[in-house]
Amino acid sequence: MNRAIINFDQKILDTIHKHSLELLHDTGIRFPNEKALGIFKKHGFRTDGEMVFFEEKDIRKTMEAVPSAFSIKARNPEKSIRIGEDNYVMAPGYGPPFIIEPSGEKRDATMTDVEKFCKLVQTSKYLDFNSSIVVQPNDVPVETAHLDILLATMILTDKPIMGSSVSETAARDSLKLAEIIWDNTDEPVMISLVDSLSPLQYASEMIDSIMVFAQAGQPLIIHSACTLGASGPITVAGSLVISNATTLAGICLANLVNPGTPVVYGLGGTPMEMKTGGYINASPEDAKHIAIVTAMGRYYNIPCRSQGALNESFCLDYQAGMESAVMLTTAALSGVHLSLHACGTYGSMVAMSYEKFIADEDLCGAMKKLMKPVEFTDDAFAMDLIRELGTSGNYLMEMHTMKRCRDEFFIPDLSIRAMHNKWLEMEPRDITQRAGKLLEKRLAEYEKPDIDPDVEKRLVQYVNKRKKV
Amino acid sequence: MAIEDIFEAVLTFNKVAVAEGVKAELDAGTEIDSILNEALIGALDVVGKKFSEGEMFVPEMLQAAKAMKAGLEVLKPYLRSESVASKGTVIIGTVKGDQHDIGKNLVAMMIEGAGFEVVDMGVNVDADRFVKAVSEHNAGVLCLSALLTTTMPAMENAVAVIKKSGLAVKTIIGGAPVTVTFADQVGADGYSDDAPSAVELVRKLMAT
Numbered sequence: 001m002n003r004a005i006i007n008f009d010q011k012i013l014d015t016i017h018k019h020s021l022e023l024l025h026d027t028g029i030r031f032p033n034e035k036a037l038g039i040f041k042k043h044g045f046r047t048d049g050e051m052v053f054f055e056e057k058d059i060r061k062t063m064e065a066v067p068s069a070f071s072i073k074a075r076n077p078e079k080s081i082r083i084g085e086d087n088y089v090m091a092p093g094y095g096p097p098f099i100i101e102p103s104g105e106k107r108d109a110t111m112t113d114v115e116k117f118c119k120l121v122q123t124s125k126y127l128d129f130n131s132s133i134v135v136q137p138n139d140v141p142v143e144t145a146h147l148d149i150l151l152a153t154m155i156l157t158d159k160p161i162m163g164s165s166v167s168e169t170a171a172r173d174s175l176k177l178a179e180i181i182w183d184n185t186d187e188p189v190m191i192s193l194v195d196s197l198s199p200l201q202y203a204s205e206m207i208d209s210i211m212v213f214a215q216a217g218q219p220l221i222i223h224s225a226c227t228l229g230a231s232g233p234i235t236v237a238g239s240l241v242i243s244n245a246t247t248l249a250g251i252c253l254a255n256l257v258n259p260g261t262p263v264v265y266g267l268g269g270t271p272m273e274m275k276t277g278g279y280i281n282a283s284p285e286d287a288k289h290i291a292i293v294t295a296m297g298r299y300y301n302i303p304c305r306s307q308g309a310l311n312e313s314f315c316l317d318y319q320a321g322m323e324s325a326v327m328l329t330t331a332a333l334s335g336v337h338l339s340l341h342a343c344g345t346y347g348s349m350v351a352m353s354y355e356k357f358i359a360d361e362d363l364c365g366a367m368k369k370l371m372k373p374v375e376f377t378d379d380a381f382a383m384d385l386i387r388e389l390g391t392s393g394n395y396l397m398e399m400h401t402m403k404r405c406r407d408e409f410f411i412p413d414l415s416i417r418a419m420h421n422k423w424l425e426m427e428p429r430d431i432t433q434r435a436g437k438l439l440e441k442r443l444a445e446y447e448k449p450d451i452d453p454d455v456e457k458r459l460v461q462y463v464n465k466r467k468k469v
Numbered sequence: 470m471a472i473e474d475i476f477e478a479v480l481t482f483n484k485v486a487v488a489e490g491v492k493a494e495l496d497a498g499t500e501i502d503s504i505l506n507e508a509l510i511g512a513l514d515v516v517g518k519k520f521s522e523g524e525m526f527v528p529e530m531l532q533a534a535k536a537m538k539a540g541l542e543v544l545k546p547y548l549r550s551e552s553v554a555s556k557g558t559v560i561i562g563t564v565k566g567d568q569h570d571i572g573k574n575l576v577a578m579m580i581e582g583a584g585f586e587v588v589d590m591g592v593n594v595d596a597d598r599f600v601k602a603v604s605e606h607n608a609g610v611l612c613l614s615a616l617l618t619t620t621m622p623a624m625e626n627a628v629a630v631i632k633k634s635g636l637a638v639k640t641i642i643g644g645a646p647v648t649v650t651f652a653d654q655v656g657a658d659g660y661s662d663d664a665p666s667a668v669e670l671v672r673k674l675m676a677t
Contacts, residue, residue, distance in 0.1 A: 095618070097618040097646045098646075106648075108650075136618040136619075136646075138618075142618065142619050142621070142622050143622075166619055197568050197569075203568050227571060229528065230571045231571060272527065272571075274526040274527050274528065275523045275526055275527070276523075276527070276663060277527045277571075277572065277575045277663070277664055278663075279645070350645060350646075
């Protein structure tokens with residue numbers, strides 16, 4: 001089934017693909033990594049220094065091998081996820097080094113914040129897994145922060161995890177920790193994000209991560225994004241070609257290392273703020289990218305990702321809501337399979353906010369509900385009931401209504417659906433304060449998921465041992 | 470062609486007209502100092518002001534800087550013989566482990582536009598290379614850039630190595646994850662939020 005509401009002419013998609021192949025063949029992609037260059041050479045690819053050049057057949061072979069859907073096991077089997085097909089999974093912000101408080105104050109994120117976000121992800125009705133850098137904690141050494149974040153996520157949540165791709169060591173640590181939980185990593189038990197540099201190149205540590213995770217058969221999100229007018233042409237079309245060529249080259253490497261490695265395909269394109277040189281995440285241009293990327297994902301028949309509830313605001317105001325909704329709605333309606341940054345970010349992903357996280361969950365819930373197909377069963381048509389009641393219209397008295405009244409509609413947790421006088425009496429009435437109250441409740445109600453004490457002990461031992469080295 | 474025409478040509482991004490204008494003024498015997506300060510640097514000051522007010526966009530500012538540089542190229546051989554003092558040299562680069570350079574390039578271009586000599590070291594620059602460059606060029610200010618939180622320790626290290634070297638250079642830092650608190654913590658001499666304030670900061674530090 002084609003879930004997308006926004007579609008593109010096949011000829012346009014063919015042209016994007018054709019131009020991408022031209023770049024891959026003529027200009028090449030820079031892989032500043034000896035091991036990767038060796039793999040390309042071994043498979044007969046043309047190289048020149050750090051540049052690698054691709055033939056159409058290489059890309060075709062790669063894209064044919066990438067699965068159109070795959071599953072990731074969670075520590076709690078009920079929370080395992082499937083990526084691709086009609087599924088839509090979401091994860092919170094990825095990478096912000098700061099927290100913005102309701103007062104507007106910006107402070108460094110800490111491990112306490114990582115743990116609190118783990119608890120929110122665990123208790124979330126809509127988020128499917130935690131991100132591997134939900135915030136970048138500033139109170140632990142950066143070289144070993146990935147160990148602390150992985151440990152917190154593995155113990156405080158039982159949802160699927162993201163591997164850490166910040167370095168080859170971090171990727172190997174992710175696999176070692178997963179082996180403690182599952183004994184082996186023969187099946188996908190995590191997904192990891194690889195971002196390219198733009199234009200047309202990868203940083204060496206990202207290349208290492210592609211190779212380590214692909215070797216272990218663990219899924220990758222391979223994502224490439226240009227800043228429109230800065231690291232790519234100012235036009236959507238031009239930047240798309242650069243990002244597509246770069247992403248395809250990364251997928252090709254993963255597939256050479258281990259044919260059939262599950263990959264989620266991603267392209268982005270954020271405009272540069274032409275008045276200041278700043279970086280803008282939430283914009284109609286980025287939303288257009290999401291729509292085209294999903295079309296390209298279907299073109300290649302592989303799962304695709306998008307950004308999430310991104311915005312340029314620093315508080316829970318109209319702008320934050322409007323921009324977040326435009327971005328996430330476009331992703332959902334375009335038929336994306338995975339949205340990263342779906343909850344909690346402010347200001348072009350520079351910071352996370354607890355209150356925004358709570359508010360975004362309503363948006364995530366609404367999007368998941370929107371994308372759930374309308375039910376057309378006999379019970380849903382309710383023809384007998386319609387005939388029986390005729391023009392009397394009192395459906396509220398019927399069992400059919402009673403049976404479905406809790407699940408049929410989307411019920412927001414934060415948004416107001418009250419009469420005006422009730423709203424006037426509401427204490428607190430301010431949305432940020434109401435989000436704060438929900439936050440307290442969520443953290444108070446959190447229960448640590450069951451874990452084998454021996455597994456927990458070995459996870460902690462591994463992390464402590466590694467941190468001593 | 471007069472000084473005002475060169476000034477105007479910078480503001481309308483006309484490289485050819487700027488170069489020709491400077492040449493004509495040199496031939497006419499106009500003082501080097503007034504071509505440099507009134508026409509070229511003067512025009513870039515206006516560009517900076519218009520940019521700060523949101524009236525001029527980044528690509529326009531960069532084209533204006535390019536036009537200004539075209540004039541400067543014509544003027545350069547005379548600058549030495551006339552011994553017009555340079556405003557000073559600034560070293561700039563992205564720290565070790567970080568490949569991001571858009572913001573750094575923008576800052577470099579604007580500092581250059583303000584009349585300073587700029588030596589751009591590029592990306593992924595280790596601390597020792599910064600020390601060498603500062604010493605080689607007798608630089609007054611060193612600008613360090615980072616986009617990744619994971620490369621902020623490299624920035625801290627570069628500041629420490631520079632301090633240890635005993636070179637009389639002022640170090641300023643910037644980039645999305647960097648804050649004024651971080652700058653204080655690592656002992657940098659300055660921090661700025663954006664490119665125009667980086668230029669102001671360089672001006673201030675060079676004057677001290």
